[in-house]
Amino acid sequence: MKCSKYKKLLVEFADGHLDHLRSQEIRSHIEECQSCKKELDDLRSSMELMGNSILSDNPKTPEGFSTAVLDRLYQEQKESWLSRNIILGVAFVICLLVLGMGLFLNINSSKQRDIWIEHAQLSGTSIKAELPKKIVVSEFQAEQPKIIKKTTKSSVKNKNQQNQTTKVENAKSDEIMSIELIKLLNQTLEIIEGDEQECEIAI
């Protein structure tokens, strides 16, 4: 075996971790090789120095260490409980706001529609200004699924199956009513237009 191979085993040999056979091999090599002997001596001396250092430097745990650990643990648990509850609270408030906004918009849009219809029915002359063209029922119908979808989405948020079906039904009846109203309005428009033409002929 070459010196380099013995040198690789010198640390284990110095620490007494080699088996008997290999230890014997190294002992006989060291007797012949001065370089490896010097290497082993240096290793042992440095180990002795390190050993003395280890023995004389034995740090002691500071007093009250375990109490400090438990205090920190309690503190961290308290903080994590607080932060978790704050996050939950914020999420709850956001949910409430979203629901409130949805409800407000829904009520507001239906109120506006009622006001507009009432206004349209009462003042026949201004209908033309507010309704510059006839509303095509098929277009209106094409827009309706969106309303139904929106309602369905909000129902999922509420996690209330009963409410969901009720809202869908309400939306459908609203749709039928709206179509009927539009038909009525269109007829009114036609009558007004007819009257105007008759007036022009008479003039």
Next chain:
Amino acid sequence: MDSKSDLELVRLCQAGDITAFDVLVRRHQERVYRLAYRMLGGSNEAEDVAQEIFIKAYKAIKKFRCDSSFSTWLTQIAVNQCINHCKKRNKIKLLSLGLAIKRRSSEPHAIAEHNEKREIVSKEVNSLSLKHKTVIILHYFESYSYEEIADILKCSSGTVKSRLFHARMELKDKLKPILEGDEWIGEKYEML
């Protein structure tokens, strides 16, 4: 509670018993603190880091499956925490410089010489790379076997032997001046 084994205490901790963890802390605090103290080069931060090690252990105790000893598992956490701490603050070199060696005139010559040597060894161990320093501290300072170190560092015992060999050789070269004469040591380290 004190008479219970580590694994029994771990099971109690997993069930949410914090007093069982208190027993574990008191049982292992000295070893963990000593390891942190040596890994951080005798820094004052050792106490804080040792506390963090136990807090991490408590948080992770539910994941501990008892397939190794609690002591090995705790040492794994301790070594990782110390290495991360060293990396974060880039402490290795700073600490080496912080350990400036100055002979105290009031101390008797023999004691001062002994303290000097101890501090120089500590400084040189701390100047090793993190991998080498870890195996040196675990094997020579904390008396862990190759196999135990392999378990702690999650590597083969061959890797541990190889790292120890290189670390020892490096340390031997670094400590050579001390072994050659005291006068030289004074000259070299008073400059720091």
